[in-house]
């Protein structure tokens with residue numbers, strides 16, 4: 001079985017580039033250049049330097065002793081929450097801004113839902129002195145005020161998307177429209193392993209630093225470079241792709257992904273795409289997505305904005321279809337339980353997204369000697385308002 005993308009941009013049945021003709025020159029230019037540029041010594045050196053000195057990598061691989069005792073297994077947390085800007089997203093925006101720079105692009109656009117990718121993009125645009133325009137649904141602008149303020153503080157312009165449900169998918173449509181209208185000078189930084197080829201492969205490669213470090217750190221700490229299990233949450237799938245990347249062909253390692261079930265997979269408020277989704281095309285690639293029988297996208301729901309997306313990346317659709325990875329649907333309530341649990345067991349407040357992955361520790365019976373590496377994709381500061389609402393339920 002093959003898990004790497006083929007030359008046409010497919011992972012098995014999924015992927016490709018299903019785009020309007022007017023977008024073809026932009027996507028083709030990127031396809032021709034992304035590997036060529038990112039494989040040069042000079043690119044790698046600047047990427048590595050920035051990850052080390054600006055982002056703060058390598059992030060620790062932390063043996064969580066109390067958590068391990070609680071679940072009677074050997075749990076290591078990969079601390080992506082300690083990255084500059086608070087999550088894994090910046091690994092990717094650093095990679096893409098360096099590409100944009102080398103392709104001579106002066107104007108950067110991005111889409112954002114909760115604002116995490118918008119902030120990571122605004123950050124690297126400030127770093128490089130490039131113009132930054134972030135499209136964001138009007139509804140999201142209203143409910144994610146702190147991240148809107150961060151983007152503006154960093155000098156970005158936040159443009160409201162006012163069509164449809166005024167959320168992430170509408171912001172994505174606006175960004176694509178902008179790109180079509182400005183093919184010469186504009187680079188579109190996508191925030192996950194979604195979109196037309198080469199985006200899923202390109203973003204996975206930039207995030208692959210996560211598993212590259214896990215390998216080295218496990219070797220140092222336990223004397224072997226692979227775990228028995230890798231756990232990560234999946235919205236579009238970029239932190240999971242980075243965590244799995246160097247282990248995709250290693251069948252000794254089981255790959256577990258947590259998806260947002262919202263109120264539950266048997267309700268109409270869910271975002272568990274691998275369970276509820278069917279094959280179709282969304283934002284330029286063939287993948288699994290939540291849609292009605294006549295192909296209308298179903299509005300997703302999750303308590304965590306980063307998982308509130310009606311599709312998953314084509315790599316993940318392929319991993320699920322081939323049985324290489326297993327998916328666990330996780331409800332809003334279970335993710336809250338896990339957020340409070342980790343905070344009080346290890347003194348680490350996780351992002352609500354990352355807390356979804358933690359619930360797998362409840363759902364699966366790991367062996368006492370099993371090595372379990374869980375990617376803690378981000379920190380919980382951004383979710384404090386939500387946690388405050390539920391604080392009384394978790395009174396000590």
Ligand SMILES: *Cc1c(COP(=O)(O)O)cnc(C)c1O
Nearest residue numbers: 192235236237238239306353378
């Ligand atoms: C955006 C985000 C996610 C979901 O995105 P992926 O592309 O699936 O990784 C997960 N965790 C955090 C902290 C995020 O900000």
